Amino acid sequence: MRIITHACPACGTVVAANELESRRVMKCPGLHCEEVHRFDDLEDEEREHFLENKDQYRI
Numbered sequence: 702m703r704i705i706t707h708a709c710p711a712c713g714t715v716v717a718a719n720e721l722e723s724r725r726v727m728k729c730p731g732l733h734c735e736e737v738h739r740f741d742d743l744e745d746e747e748r749e750h751f752l753e754n755k756d757q758y759r760i
């Protein structure tokens with residue numbers, strides 16, 4: 702299975718696509734980081750791949 706993640710441009714913390722998808726908008730989990738991450742921050746191609754294979758990403 703392909704791992705899709707988004708790296709915070711401010712602090713480098715990596716957020717998993719399934720977390721972004723379940724919350725849509727989330728504050729960066731990085732310590733003292735005020736960056737906000739959205740599912741839309743992923744590349745179009747990554748979003749598509751994630752949505753097509755969503756079942757595989759459920760843990």
Ligand SMILES: [Zn+2]
Nearest residue numbers: 709712729734
């Ligand atoms: Zn961050």
